Amino acid sequence: MGARTTIHDVARAAGVSVSTVSKAVNGRYGIADATVQRVLDAVKALGYESSLVASSMRARRTGVIGVLLADFEPFSAEILKGVGTAVHDTAFDLLAYSGSHLGAGDGWERRSLSRLSGTLIDAAILVTPTVVSAGTEIPVVAIDPHTGRADLPTVESDSFGGALAATTHLIGLGHRRIGFLAGRPDLRSAGLRDAGYRRALADAGIGLDPSLIGIGRYELDATRESARVMLSATDRPTAIFAANDLSAIAVIDVAHELGLRVPADLSVIGFDDVPEATRRALPLTTIQQPMRRLGAVAAEMVFTLLSGQAIDEMNVILPTRLVVRATTAPPSR
Structure with a gap:
């Protein structure tokens, strides 16, 4: 059995860039009709119909929600559990992606989104992002953004x-x-x-x-x-x-x-x-802080955006509460 056809193979066969393939199969603006047809012909000729890209060509959806985070640590792990619970009874799958390896400093989210949006994911949830302007056509919600409220819908704790x-x-x-x-x-x-x-x-x-x-x-x-x-x-x-x-x-x-x-x-x-x-x-x-609830609320906001509806509250702040256990007591001196 030969190697599985990739989006790069489609791009080479059609004589276009990978980003042009993505835009063509997702019905984005700015691509000439002749170019779109050339891409679709390459998709068909290479037997690419079973891929996520080809599925999105037919349904204009990949059926995947992406959670983009800098690292897999306890906070983000709890966030993922909350998103997973919200996604469980829907038609969507969940993709957890750590993209900070693409380069240190601000902007790793944009680089990750440029790789994933349209071809692999329908929407994204960014966990503690360094930037708050996504610059992408897919719905994006940010959890605990570095700079706080932004032009994206955000969810954070008090x-x-x-x-x-x-x-x-x-x-x-x-x-x-x-x-x-x-x-x-x-x-x-x-x-x-x-x-x-x-x-x-x-x-x-x-x-x-x-x-x-x-x-x-x-x-x-x-x-x-x-x-x-x-x-x-x-x-x-x-x-x-x-x-x-x-x-x-x-x-x-x-x-x-x-x-x-x-x-x-x-x-x-x-x-x-x-x-x-x-x-x-x-x-x-x-x-x-309600970490799983943060993830669930972010997912609910994504579903609202995907349905074409407006979000009632762009910046959601969830309450925190004190939990007293064994490590605090009156001072002994």
């Missing part, structure tokens, strides 16, 4: 309110020296968690101490280093709020390495409520 609740919880227990392990400076949700922390201190009349703020960037090594510096100080904090759960878990590990007991000597609270938060010997107190 990061400010969650951080306010986390810090207020620690203050209510009697803590006054409260550290904060910040997330990625380029991510708007991380900035909102920083702002919520600061607001809670201000509302309680507690002065901001810059030495109690470390930058973890959601990276293990950076988080551990910041936590070690903070917890090795003579006037160390009695509590730390970390901008995500994995950072909070890293803080607990560093505290144990330094001989500190959690929560007797140090209270720790995270943000997300990923599955790892409950798998530790000490279940983590955290701010639960």
Whole structure:
């Protein structure tokens, strides 16, 4: 049996580019009728009818929703579960695609969309995208975009309110020296968690101490280093709020390495409520954001767009809630 025919084979046979093949089989504007016919003739001659491209030629749909993300980590894994649940009882399949390997920095989403839109997917959900202008003809919804609201429909959690609740919880227990392990400076949700922390201190009349703020960037090594510096100080904090759960878990590990007991000597609270938060010997107190619901709402918005209807609310913010477990307690000193 010969090699399977690809879109590149069709492009060569028709004497056009791959993007022209995509546009021709998907009925896009800007392609001459003669060129479209030449592409369709090549599709037929090469026996390409069973491919996703040929299926889209007949139905103008691939029947696939794409979820584009920078990496497969706990947050995006929960998002995928939510999208999967929403897609389960529909006629659509789900494609999870990590395109950050196409080049570091901003814009990996656009490169991924240019590869996938029209030929493999009918619509896309972008998870924590660096750009908020898709530049594509297919419906696109963004979850937790770096820069916040945009010209795309977006879904995010109430990061400010969650951080306010986390810090207020620690203050209510009697803590006054409260550290904060910040997330990625380029991510708007991380900035909102920083702002919520600061607001809670201000509302309680507690002065901001810059030495109690470390930058973890959601990276293990950076988080551990910041936590070690903070917890090795003579006037160390009695509590730390970390901008995500994995950072909070890293803080607990560093505290144990330094001989500190959690929560007797140090209270720790995270943000997300990923599955790892409950798998530790000490279940983590955290701010639960509805990660699966984020994915489900984004999928529902995509379905609305695919049906040709307008979305009622372009920028959806879902509530967060405090979940108290075993890693927070009143200070012992």
